Amino acid sequence: MKILVTGGAGFIGSAVVRHIIKNTQDEVVNVDKLTYAGNLESLVEVSDNVRYAFEHADICDKEAMERIFAEHKPDAVMHLAAESHVDRSITGPAAFIETNIVGTYVLLEAARAYWSGLNEAEKSSFRFHHISTDEVYGDLPHPDEHPASAELPLFTEKTAYAPSSPYSASKASSDHLVRAWLRTYGFPTIVTNCSNNYGPFHFPEKLIPLVILNALDGKALPIYGKGDQIRDWLYVEDHARALYTVMTKGKPGETYNIG
Ligand SMILES: NC(=O)c1ccc[n+]([C@@H]2O[C@H](COP(=O)([O-])OP(=O)(O)OC[C@H]3O[C@@H](n4cnc5c(N)ncnc54)[C@H](O)[C@@H]3O)[C@@H](O)[C@H]2O)c1
Secondary structure, eight states: OEEEEETTTSHHHHHHHHHHHHHSSOEEEEEEOOOTTOOGGGGTTTTTSTTEEEEEOOTTOHHHHHHHHHHHOOSEEEEOOOOOOHHHHHHOTHHHIIIIIIIHHHHHHHHHHHHHTSOHHHHHHOEEEEEEEGGGGOOOOOGGGSOTTSOOOOOOTTSOOOOOSHHHHHHHHHHHHHHHHHHHHOOOEEEEEEOEEESTTOOTTSHHHHHHHHHHTTOOOOOOTTSOOOOOEEEHHHHHHHHHHHHHHOOTTOEEEEO
16 A cells, blocks of 8 residues: 655654554655654665655645645555644744644645545545644643542543643644544544654654753753653654554544554
């Protein structure tokens, strides 16, 4: 099968591309704008492979997306391209609205137009897999504020959306668009929401690499507030395997939380 991966030069996208090229016989078309977060060096292990192709393009560019679908004729889309850094969304939300909301809309429409022209068998096997975050659910209560006897609360796929930053609000918007395209047009979409990832090729401004690099340099370690936040961390290569499983075995219309 041929999979169009958006944001394949990013942290999680590059792990997905490496996983697919190294562990399956599938082909990958990586569509990436190469913002500050995109790095083709994360793909050197696989970029010479005949099953890998790169398209330097912006998902907000309608003509480019239509051309890419028409030329490559993918069987599935894994959509990871996004502005992803919460702190940057606070200082400059515009790029988050543009890429995460408008870009997802442009990609959905280009994909749906292409899908409409497929035969019935191709249409029913096609998948549009949208990769999102558990930050759309907001915050869980701190364990200290929770009775010790009770089980710790967890997000489930049925938890109500309560995003709290421009980043998570833009991702929540894109999740709603993707689900609406399934209900309205019968377009076969799947959504996954995952917790924070860590692992190889993580961008140095993110918490775990930042703390490691500062520690190696003997610098102070940055702590948010009083340092009492708790996060669930997911190893990026485990996540890449989970995403591939969902994309190949998941059911259209479903949401899967990955943590
Ligand atoms: N990193 C995490 O811990 C985490 C957790 C939950 C969900 N997610 C989601 O997973 C996805 C991937 O996250 P990541 O950490 O790999 O992000 P990242 O910031 O490392 O990479 C994003 C990639 O998208 C590309 N991109 C940005 N805007 C684009 C545009 N307009 N057109 C085409 N390409 C564009 C960038 O060049 C980059 O290669 C995102 O949708 C993010 O919301 C990430």
